[in-house]
Amino acid sequence: MSFSSVLPNFVTVFSIFVTIFLHGGWLLFVLVIIYILYRLYYREIYSQWEHSLEWTYLQIRVPKENLTSTLAVESIFGQMHALHTSLTFANKYVEGKVQQWYSLELISLGGKISFVVRTPKKSKDLVEASFYAQYPDAEMTEIADYMQNLNYDPETSDINIWGAEYKLLDDDVIPIKTYKDFEHPSAEEKIIDPLASQFEALAKMSPHEFYGIQIIIQPLGDAEWKPRGEVKVKQLIGEEVPHQAKLSDLFLAPFNWFAKFSFKDALLAAGHDHEAVQKNQKNDWMSLTEAAKERVNLIEKKIGKPGYKTKIRHLYIAPKDKFDGSKKAIVIGSYRPLGSVMTNQFKPDTKVTWTGVEYNISPTLERPYIDYEEKRRKRLIFKGYKERDIHIGMPAFILNIEELATIYHFPISTKAISSTIEKTESKKSQAPVNLPIGEL
Secondary structure, three states: OOHHHHOOOHHHHHHHHHHHHHHHHHHHHHHHHHHHHHHHHHHHHHHHHHHHOOEEEEEEEEOOOOOOOOHHHHHHHHHHHHHOOOOOHHHHHOOOOOOOOEEEEEEEEOOEEEEEEEEEHHHHHHHHHHHHHHOOOOEEEEEOOOOOOOOOOOOOOOEEEEEEEEEEOOOOOOOOOOHHHHEOOOOOOOEOOOOHHHHHHHHOOOOOOEEEEEEEEEEEOHHHOHHHHHHHHHHHHOOOOOOOOOHHHHHHHHHHHHHOOOHHHHHHHOOOOHHHHHHHOOOOHHHOOHHHHHHHHHHHHHOOOOEEEEEEEEEEEEEHHHOOOOHHHHHHHHHHHHOOOOOOOEEEOOOOOOOOOOOOOOOOOOHHHHHHHHHHHHHHHHHHHHHOOOOOOOOOEEEEHHHHHHHOOOOOOOOOOOOOEOEOOOOOOOOOOOOOOOOO
């Protein structure tokens, strides 16, 4: 058999494509072109809108001795949720607008820890009012972007970076452990700060090191995410889940009309007992284990509070000759207490955003690819962090205000690390109401 005999007849293949094109295939071609043009158009109008935004950076100095409960921070995020607005069709597809977002940042520069919030300039008063309402002794100062003069190129820079984004191991309607799980009214130490180990880890950075934790939050309307939680609850307790229209239903609709029965139902019913299907449609709450009931209660509790689309980034920067790759481990480990078998868990994404790449077979043979991929990931993680971009990297997940207060709050007491956290040095109080006033 000659080699040419196994090759396709290109004339025949071309004629088949021409026939398909002339008999309606051109419509698919037109739709693909329209979609590509739409994506280019939308990218352009979104880029123009994004560059028109004005941002403000606020540094927050915590009270010298903070004994306020983390519930206060939950109230702050509840009030900041007012940033959410309903966007019209023209807002989205003519002006390129999307829901605006905040960036909550906890940074350690040489072991000195600072709290920074980036907010749309129009919402500066909202953010300040939210914090001062719960922490009247705190100080908020408008600062310049601490990243604005820092540039990075893996080819030429004399610094090295490590970075990664975080993901949830389970469906994001299932909550993580929150600060309320660390409160023990009967214990001698009634409140245990779940972020205590994180503050300690950031305080251990050397003078030449920078470590930044960036939490981007975009407020969501209830209808944008809570129905998914309700569906998850019904699935767990065995209730019938309402049918949701899918693209496959659109393709099968003409066949269903001609055949006078549902092809989809017939295919799904094949090999399934009818009684078993009916059984799955009833409520099995009484037969659930205590663990399953607890998970249902956790989901219902989560969807009962306002939610934010959330993205978590970590970035470590140091000179190439002083780069310490082990520093990331002590910060990554600080998230482990927030997960359990019953709840959701945070995990660094090692497949897409982690800036280190492991070889599969041979480190020597794969070295060119590894070098290229590591440089590409480093550029992206640095760009995403510097621009506070919510779209670069992993898809965002959803946390409610209680979960956000758990992963971003002031230390319950700053005595243990008072020298490393930016704080107010004196307590502020109002002047007496009967203070005499002299006339000029």
